[in-house]
Amino acid sequence: MSGIRIDAIEKRFGAARALEQLTLDVEDGEFLALLGPSGCGKTTLLRIIAGLETQTSGRIFIGGRDVSALPPRERGLAMVFQNYAVFPHMTVYENVAFGLRMKGATAAEVNKQVERAAGLLHIEPYLERYPAKLSGGQRQRVAVARALAVQPAVLLMDEPLSNLDALLRLEMRSELKSVLNSSGTTTVYVTHDQTEAMGLADRIAVMHQGVIEQIDRPQALYERPATRFVGGFVGSPPMNFIDMPVKAGLARLGDFTNPVSTGRDTITAGIRAEDIAVVERGGLPFDVMVCEPLGATLLLTGRVAGQLARVAVRPDAVVAPGDRLNLEPSPGRIVWIDPANGKAIGQAA
Amino acid sequence: MSEATVSIRLRRVMFWSGVAMLCAWVLVPIYLIALGAFGGRAGVFRWPKNLLPWDSGLAAMQAFLAVEGVWTAAVNGALVACLTMLFSLLLGAPAGYALARYRFAGQDAFRMLVVLTRAFPLAILALPLTVTFIRTGLYDTPLGVALVHTALALPFTALVSSSLFMGIPRELEEAAWIFGCTGLQAFRKIVLPLALPGLAAAAIFSFVISWNEVFAASVLTVRNRTLTAYLLTVLAESPLHFRFAGGFLLILPSVIFIFAVRKYLFAMWGIANR
Numbered sequence: 001m002s003g004i005r006i007d008a009i010e011k012r013f014g015a016a017r018a019l020e021q022l023t024l025d026v027e028d029g030e031f032l033a034l035l036g037p038s039g040c041g042k043t044t045l046l047r048i049i050a051g052l053e054t055q056t057s058g059r060i061f062i063g064g065r066d067v068s069a070l071p072p073r074e075r076g077l078a079m080v081f082q083n084y085a086v087f088p089h090m091t092v093y094e095n096v097a098f099g100l101r102m103k104g105a106t107a108a109e110v111n112k113q114v115e116r117a118a119g120l121l122h123i124e125p126y127l128e129r130y131p132a133k134l135s136g137g138q139r140q141r142v143a144v145a146r147a148l149a150v151q152p153a154v155l156l157m158d159e160p161l162s163n164l165d166a167l168l169r170l171e172m173r174s175e176l177k178s179v180l181n182s183s184g185t186t187t188v189y190v191t192h193d194q195t196e197a198m199g200l201a202d203r204i205a206v207m208h209q210g211v212i213e214q215i216d217r218p219q220a221l222y223e224r225p226a227t228r229f230v231g232g233f234v235g236s237p238p239m240n241f242i243d244m245p246v247k248a249g250l251a252r253l254g255d256f257t258n259p260v261s262t263g264r265d266t267i268t269a270g271i272r273a274e275d276i277a278v279v280e281r282g283g284l285p286f287d288v289m290v291c292e293p294l295g296a297t298l299l300l301t302g303r304v305a306g307q308l309a310r311v312a313v314r315p316d317a318v319v320a321p322g323d324r325l326n327l328e329p330s331p332g333r334i335v336w337i338d339p340a341n342g343k344a345i346g347q348a349a
Numbered sequence: 350m351s352e353a354t355v356s357i358r359l360r361r362v363m364f365w366s367g368v369a370m371l372c373a374w375v376l377v378p379i380y381l382i383a384l385g386a387f388g389g390r391a392g393v394f395r396w397p398k399n400l401l402p403w404d405s406g407l408a409a410m411q412a413f414l415a416v417e418g419v420w421t422a423a424v425n426g427a428l429v430a431c432l433t434m435l436f437s438l439l440l441g442a443p444a445g446y447a448l449a450r451y452r453f454a455g456q457d458a459f460r461m462l463v464v465l466t467r468a469f470p471l472a473i474l475a476l477p478l479t480v481t482f483i484r485t486g487l488y489d490t491p492l493g494v495a496l497v498h499t500a501l502a503l504p505f506t507a508l509v510s511s512s513l514f515m516g517i518p519r520e521l522e523e524a525a526w527i528f529g530c531t532g533l534q535a536f537r538k539i540v541l542p543l544a545l546p547g548l549a550a551a552a553i554f555s556f557v558i559s560w561n562e563v564f565a566a567s568v569l570t571v572r573n574r575t576l577t578a579y580l581l582t583v584l585a586e587s588p589l590h591f592r593f594a595g596g597f598l599l600i601l602p603s604v605i606f607i608f609a610v611r612k613y614l615f616a617m618w619g620i621a622n623r
Contacts, residue, residue, distance in 0.1 A: 052523050072526040079527045085520035089542045102529030150528065 002063040002076075002153035002186050003028040004049065009058035011044055011210075018044045020210045022058070031180060031187045033201035035194060037233070040207040042190045043158055049188060050156050051075050062154055073102075077154040078147035082162060084139045086131045092118075092142050093127040099150035117149035120179050137168045144176070148183060155180070157189045161196060173199055194234050198222070206230045222272075225335060228342040231270045237299065240271045240309040242284070243339060251336075253305055255282040256328070260336055262345060270335035270344070273299070273312040276327050283328040286311065288321050300325075379600060385593030386410060393590045413594035422579035423598060425491055426560060429575050430602070432495035433502055433559035434552045440499070441506025441555075442548060446540075448507070449514035463504045471501075475568045482569060489570050497565040502555035509554075513547035514540065557603050 004026040011019040019041045026032045034042040047053035049060060051072035059068040067075045078099065087095050096117055100110045118124045121141040131139055140160060147155055160176075161169045177200055180187055191197050197204045198218040205215040206229070214226040225231035231239035244251040246267050251260045260267050274297070286309065290301040297312040300319060304327070311327060313319065336345045383402040385393050389409030392399065414420055447453075448460060478497065479488065487493030517540055525535035566578035574582070580595040587595075 050523075050527060052526070071531075072523075073529045073531065077527065079524065081520045081524060083518065083520055085518065085524040087521060087524070087539055089539075098525075099528035102534075146528070 003030070004154060004186060004188065005061040005064075006045070006049070007059045007061065009045070009048060009060065010056045011041070011048060011053070012056045018210055019048075019055075022210075022212060024205060024212065024215070026186060026188060028063075028186055029184045031189065031200060031202045033189045033191055033197035033204045034207055035191055035197040035204050035233070036207035038192055041210040042192075042207045045207070046156055046158055046188060046190045049154075050077060050079055075154075076152065077156060078150050078152035079156040080140075080143050080147050080158065080160045082159040084136075084143040084163075086139050086142050086146070088131050091128055091130055092123060092134070095131070095142055096123075096127075096145045096149050098146060103150065113149045113151070114145075117145040120148060120183075121145040121175075137164055137172065140164060140172060144179070148179070148185075151183075152185060155185045155187045157187065159191055160189075162191070162193070169196075176200065195236065198234070204234075206233060208233075223333070224344070225270065226344050228268065228270065228337050228344075231335060231337075235272065237273050237310045237312075239335070240269075240273065240311075241337070242269045242271065242304050242307050242309060243267070244269055254285045255326075256284045258331055258334070260345070262336070262338065264338065264340065266339055267345075268337040268339045269329070270337050271309075271329045272333065273310045275333040276311050276329050278311075278313055278317070279326050279328040281326055283326040286325045286327045288319055288323045288325060290321060291319055379604075382593055382596050382600065385590060386413075386597035388590060388593075390588060390590050393593065409590060410594060410597075413591055413598075416591070418574070418579060418583070419576075419595075419598075422574050422576045425573050426566075426576035426579075427602060428491045429495045429498060429566070430556045430559040432491065433498040434556045436495060436499040437502040437506040437555040438548065438552050441503050441551070442510045442544075444503075444507040445510030445512075446514050446536075448511035450519070460508075463507050466500060466504055471497075471564055475565070478565075479568060489573050491573060491575075494566050494569050494575060495559070497569065498559035498562055499555075501562065501565075502558045505558070506551045506555055509551045510544070510548060513544050513551075517543050553603075553606055556606060560599075560602060 004024075006022060006024040006026075009019055009022045010017070022041075022045065034045060036042045044053060048055045049062075051067070051070060055068070059066060061067065062075060062077065087098065090098070093114060096114045097110045100113055105113070114127075115124075118127060121144055123138065123141045123145055126134060126138060126142075131142065134142065140163075144160070161172055164172060173196060189197070189200060201218060203215055204218055204221050206213045206221065208229050214221060214230045216224075216226075221230065221234055225234065225239065228241060232241070242253065243266050244253040244256075246252075246260060246262055246265050249259055249261065251258050251267050251269065258269075284304050286300075286302050286304050288300050288302040292299040292301070293315060294312075296315065298315050298317055298319065300311045300313060302309060302311070302325075311325075319325070337343065338345055380402070384398055387402040387407065387409055388395065388399060389412070392409065444463070448456065482488040482493050487496070521539050521543070522535045525539045526532070530538060560575075561577060563577045563581055566575040567581060570578060576595075576599065580599065584592050584595050
């Protein structure tokens with residue numbers, strides 16, 4: 001019903017290209033996160049969907065309707081802004097009711113929807129207050145309630161949690177997820193925080209320099225990144241990238257060998273920190289430089305043949321800086337990457 | 350008494366003496382002028398002075414207002430000031446909005462140009478203006494004076510309202526668009542209420558600029574003088590208590606005006622809500 005289709009959208013600011021021929025489908029009721037570092041074009045894309053920015057070329061469809069040339073108010077969507085954008089001269093009630101009033105809803109309808117939205121976000125006690133009297137977290141709730149009150153076909157969120165402190169962010173995150181799950185609204189959510197994207201989204205689109213590097217479910221993205229950039233951006237700590245020389249179809253480093261299919265004489269092994277076992281002998285030689293106890297794991301930072309690597313081991317492991325360990329990555333979980341173009345081998349990227 | 354309480358007490362004394370000084374700075378001259386204005390011929394030289402200006406009744410002020418031309422000039426002056434206020438808001442606020450919200454070629458040059466209008470000495474423009482005004486029939490009309498005063502007040506209104514609109518986050522407007530507003534509706538429902546206190550202040554200022562302006566008003570009028578221009582020509586030959594009455598009349602509208610809109614000056618909504 002209200003999926004979004006983004007068809008070959010391109011955006012240029014003067015000579016600079018913010019978005020390059022971007023095509024993307026968001027299904028009805030899906031929660032899609034646009035994830036990427038600042039300046040990757042994710043906010044620009046969101047603003048183009050909203051109609052706040054005009055694309056240089058390409059078209060946008062919402063629910064099958066071409067909205068490319070429509071002003072924001074006719075696109076049938078709601079948006080939550082990074083700095084909340086709650087109207088300071090209206091009470092919380094009037095803020096939440098704003099979209100409904102603009103639609104010309106009856107007083108009874110306004111009342112009903114405001115109460116429903118306020119109930120979802122737990123802001124009933126503040127309805128008669130002015131936003132200046134609210135904390136950041138409460139304002140954020142008002143902004144979300146205002147968006148949900150109009151029962152939009154599409155909800156756009158632009159880094160809605162980035163102005164909250166860490167604890168509040170975690171709380172709002174799980175709350176957002178449950179609220180949006182129950183409403184079944186198609187949502188596009190912009191963030192630079194990969195844990196936020198992983199936790200909230202049905203699918204994540206990782207953006208980099210104006211192109212989408214990969215779109216997939218969070219777990220698939222984490223386990224099988226299509227490019228070196230995705231592997232390095234998603235997950236904490238980031239994926240390890242270790243260059244290995246290739247001879248006769250065999251990647252070899254230290255005592256570690258693995259058959260690979262590449263025509264080049266080096267290959268990059270992308271290995272997650274937790275996909276590595278410490279073994280008695282053989283494997284990759286690892287010189288420990290730093291030990292960080294993180295509670296659930298012990299994170300070791302060191303070097304494999306001069307290349308930086310991080311390994312997560314059991315928290316009770318006895319390791320000290322200066323030690324040399326032997327590492328055995330689980331072969332099935334290694335992502336082999338062509339060092340020339342940064343793309344994973346054996347995957348459509 | 351500990352050292353801390355002494356320093357707190359000292360600070361309090363400093364604070365209140367500062368407040369008293371500022372009040373006296375503004376109020377004592379007004380008070381003295383009022384004494385002279387209401388005291389009549391005798392009151393000006395009497396010693397000791399009356400405690401309250403109206404102790405000797407309103408007769409002196411009434412006599413002054415009854416002098417031919419004073420009342421008309423006051424009405425003229427108010428009319429010109431109100432027109433100036435209206436014009437400079439209607440022209441200045443949109444200019445300020447454009448400067449704040451849109452990027453266009455020559456923006457900085459335009460900003461500079463707005464300020465530069467104040468760099469022209471009015472004395473140089475006086476003759477050409479008079480000639481032009483006589484030709485177009487604007488000479489000796491309140492509208493003509495108001496136009497010149499608008500030119501004087503406009504840079505101020507444009508720049509003040511531009512910084513005013515800049516202080517209103519763009520996202521508020523964008524949110525209004527998203528939730529169903531046209532550009533004009535968003536301006537009326539969101540931007541205008543938030544900018545109102547500042548716009549009121551700018552309006553008052555242009556009123557005061559016009560009310561106090563004497564040069565253009567003197568040059569461009571003969572019979573329809575504004576109060577300032579009228580008093581300038583008449584007061585030199587007037588007795589002292591008339592001068593006080595004239596001065597009092599000049600101060601009065603500004604004070605009343607600012608008193609009337611003080612709510613807008615102080616009751617800000619707290620726009621900074623980031």
